[in-house]
Amino acid sequence: MANIISDETIEYVGILAKLELSDEEKEQAKKDMGEMLDYIDQLNELDTTGVEPMSHVFPVHNVFREDEVTNGDGSEDTLANAPLMRDGGFEVPKTII
């Protein structure tokens, strides 16, 4: 395997991805990611000098509309999906300690 993923990298990616992996999952993730990157490295065989990165296949641009409410107040149904709610809001753990 050409791409060796270090413990630090997996730790860092875990923070970015907001995932908490067990030790066993970390080992598996190191292996999987290394193998995928080896495979993805094939792309380096292609000379892409001067080629613009294409994020969208059609020449579409930002689409704007007036900020007008067209649907009704769905807050009750929306909140009904929350794992925890209180006083018309989502309940979350304390954020400022």
Added chain:
Amino acid sequence: MFLMSLTAVELGKRIQNKEVTAVDATREALAAIAAREEAVHSFVTVDAEGALARAKQIQERIDAGELTSPLAGVPVAIKDNMCTQGMKTTCSSKILYNFMPTFTAEAVCNLEKAGAVILGKTNMDEFAMGSTTETSAFGVTKNPWNTGHVPGGSSGGSCAAVAAEECSYALGSDTGGSIRQPSSFCGVTGIKPTYGTVSRYGLIAYGSSLDQIGPIAKDVTDCATILEIISSHDSKDSTSVKREDTHFTEALVDDVKGMKIGIPRDYFGEGLNTEVKEAVLAAAKELEKKGAIVEEFDLGLVEYAIPAYYVIACAEASSNLARFDGVKYGYRTEEYDGLHQMYKKSRSEGFGAEVKRRIMLGSFVLSSGYYDAYYLKALRVKALIKKAFDEAFAKYDVILGPAAPTTAPKLGASLSDPIQMYLGDIYTISVNLAGLPGISLPCGTDSQGLPIGLQLIGDCFKEKNIIRAAYAFEQTRDYAHSPIAAQEKGGVS
């Protein structure tokens, strides 16, 4: 003849002619579901009571002459990544195990306006990440042709439901082949439209620049009819394209005289099963007999589509799936110490292994120091792939090849080696990268009796070319769109 054995358009005609009612059709679909779900497991949610109530209302509107759409009263199954107001929508993930949408996806709204009767929601690979429907958190779907095999994925539930005659037709979504590959494995017909044709509003996003909703049905006529109904320009989807011509049924013409069809040599190399190869080339011969000009050519870059796709799709997924945080909806872990641990534990317990694998890869390729080397490189390769297709479509109206390199693999054979599984999408993935329309339709069976799929690819906005070629090919064979129909015809499809 059971009503679920009819195509959606035939059933719609009988309903309009007052030979049968929407309620009759819905009852039959529900009876088929009750009889076959244990063996096939196409559905995550079946809303029997709601479906019958809707069928009754729709029939009243048909009787009053208000609903005249060809699909009014016809029962449909919806892939469980499309939001349906008041009907659970899970993406086959534990993290959305109890999610009740407060709105309905635009494509589904369009069907409802045309009088479709929604039966329920179909199983899929979790968040549409997979090629077998085995990564679902709610059990594996099996191939109705042989329940020891997978139905393909990620729209495996939708394709299996159509093949098992549990519904008249279904909606699926296709990010890298998720309509076409399972259609091929289940012997049904499915279209992935040009990017932007069907609104993505209410489709739970995986790779937003690649995702498209499309029809899965018993034949080409059904697919063209459904696509015509679900296509719309939608101000709620910023990538929705305003198209002039979406009268796809006009292309249901048995005439390919002079049509230029290109066969990419690179689609017929190593890794392609011999039986699949022979069936697909035989289909090309049939179209040639009908007057099409068929030529081989070199498309190029085929092997680079999969690595480019996994960088782009995983990058987009890592961003799209950031919204699942245990706050607003879905699963939250039981015990946690502070906000960040709540996020991390909820996500780690709520997502399955394949989803976590792709979020990790996506987060890595977008991270500082790797963004240029991986993400921008993949976007540059995407530009090259698009250019290769542009050059091909300067010469050809349609590109013809297999939908998948093999027929349906056995259950449990694919997940152990992710890269091997990803290679199964080699013929479908580049179509998503280039935003093109593609159709998969049955063109035979292998020696095990499993269906083989033919893929026809068109240039952007040229669905009519692939519909015409597919329709013309379909007329050349005695056609069984389900194992039940095949059995009635004596085991031959």
